[in-house]
Amino acid sequence: MLLLGAAPAPAYDIVIRGGRVLDGAGNPWVRADIGIKDGRIAKIGRITARGAKEIDATGRYVAPGFIDMMDQSGSVLLAHGAAENKLRMGVTTLIGGEGGTPVAADAIPRYFADLATRGIAVNFGTYYSATQARVAVMGDGAGAPTPAQLDAMRGLVDRAMQAGAFGISTALMYPPDRFHATEDLIALSKVAARCGGFYATHMRDESARLLDSVDEAIRIGEESGAKVEIFHLKAAYAPGWGTLMPQAIARIAAARERGVDVAADLYSYTAAGTGLEGTVPGHVFAQGFEAGLAKLRDPALRAALKRDAAAGSVPGWSSLLEAAGGWQNIVLANSHQPDMVRFHGKNFVEIGAALNKDPADAAWDMLLGALPERAFALYFVMDERDIDAAIRQPWISIGSDGAAVAVLGELDGMGLPHPRSYGTFARVLAAYVRERGVLSLEDAVRKMTSWPAQRMGLSDRGLLREGLRADVVVFDAATVEDHASWTAPMRPATGIADVIVNGVLTLDQGRHTGARAGMVLRHRCGR
DSSP, X not given: OOOTTOOOOOSEEEEEEEEEEOOSSSOOOEEEEEEEETTEEEEEEOOOSOEEEEEEOTTSEEEEOEEEEEEOOTTHHHHOOOOXXXXXXXXXXXXXXXXXXXXXXXXXHHHHHHHHHHOOSSEEEEOEEHHHHHHHHHOSSOOOXXXXXXXXXXXXXXXXXXXXXXXXXXETTSTTGGGOOHHHHHHHHHHHHHTTOEEEEEOSOSSTTHHHHHHHHHHHHHHHOOEEEETTOOOOOGGGTTTHXXXXXXXXXXXXXXXXXXXXXXXXXXXXXXXXXXXXXXXXXTTOHHHHHHXXXXXXXXXXXXXXXXXXXXTTBOOHHHHHTSGGGEEEEEOSOGGGGGGTTOBHHHHHHHHXXXXXXXXXXXXXXXXXXXXXXXXXXOOHHHHHHHHTSTTEEEOOOBOOBSSTTSOBTTOOOOTHHHHHHHHIIIIIIIITOSSXXXXXXXXXXXXXXXXXXXXXXXXXXXXXXXXXXXXXXXXXXXXXXXXXXXXXXXXXXXXXXXXXXXXXXXXXXXXXXXXXXXXXXXX
């Protein structure tokens, strides 16, 4: 019974008032209020009723929450679910798993349950790595699987798909992933395809042999029936800047034209970030990672390995040293060694000179000295004009290739200080929309919302529509800014002040509320 004089209960949990509403589909904005109730968008239009929480969005844009199509948070979210660096970029959904799940295929249901029980502030889905299956069955060395081993690998992929993985992934540039034959990946992708799943890949070569790698990815999709997602599409090869990327775009577009469901994501930076093992000749790890490390430690082998590294890529190994154009374009990011911190931010020509070592010796000693951690470097291998060409494609989405953080302002869960972990999505809005006009605001938002949601089969997210899940971001297009840089990579983005995840205010005027309203997203097998 309503007592006389008592105010009626709020009709909505949250009302966002007076914003410029971008629906995520690429349409121009409309001015409207948005009412949120019980985790969903209840009304879009003029709302006179009250909300328990009111957000004044006057002068700002309201959009669906952004979807990070290449996330690395699979491990860190178990211990630290806040994901504040992601939220401050407007990201509400993460798709992880380039390296697979942190657990074996049979343990994925428990892993998902643990994430849900411990609580995560963002939505999270993942791929399962084809290499997880390979290593579980036949170890981390080179070689072809026997028919029985391939059957066992198929079984693990099937169990992962039944548990809710979105497909299988590979990182073919790295050992032991690079030991997969194309035919074996087709066989494993057929298992994912039966469930309507993906073959998602960090391709075998993103440099001189980029086009061959694009062709391989397309072939795997075409022959298996799996959807293909190319991770962080790039032309990482200075001699091919301006020519390789247009050709790669043309090949992907032609495949789509003939019916192959292939698309790609990218991050908006000119340097890649990965381990120093990318400079080590690929044959070193043919008998497994530990055997390869033993070879690196052998002084008698170093001279030959340095010659191999200097000679550049060979079939089966894509050299990041060659892609970068030399040690002067490879910068130490994280040595994991207190006495080497003074060299962070310096390139390996400078580091070698300071240590009186050949740059290769300096890098490989750094790699060995960091163990069991992974020494990271920044590889300046890309050209802004190629990024511009790629990001304009309608089938491109955005992925950070970065992880959530345990503590805001500190390293992400990968331990790699690359600005993409803190800046990617804000940088698209600030640099590619506002400052340079490479994208319209409407299309940039589409690439970060409805397109990846449709791509991943997230039919209840990615759009502002009545009845859909209320993942919502409110931002100021005039002030949104990525502050993370090469010299200060852990500065949070600004201009994205309010973020709602599944109807719960999680970033409130720039402050994390502590909410853990994120959901584990499970792909439903289509059998």
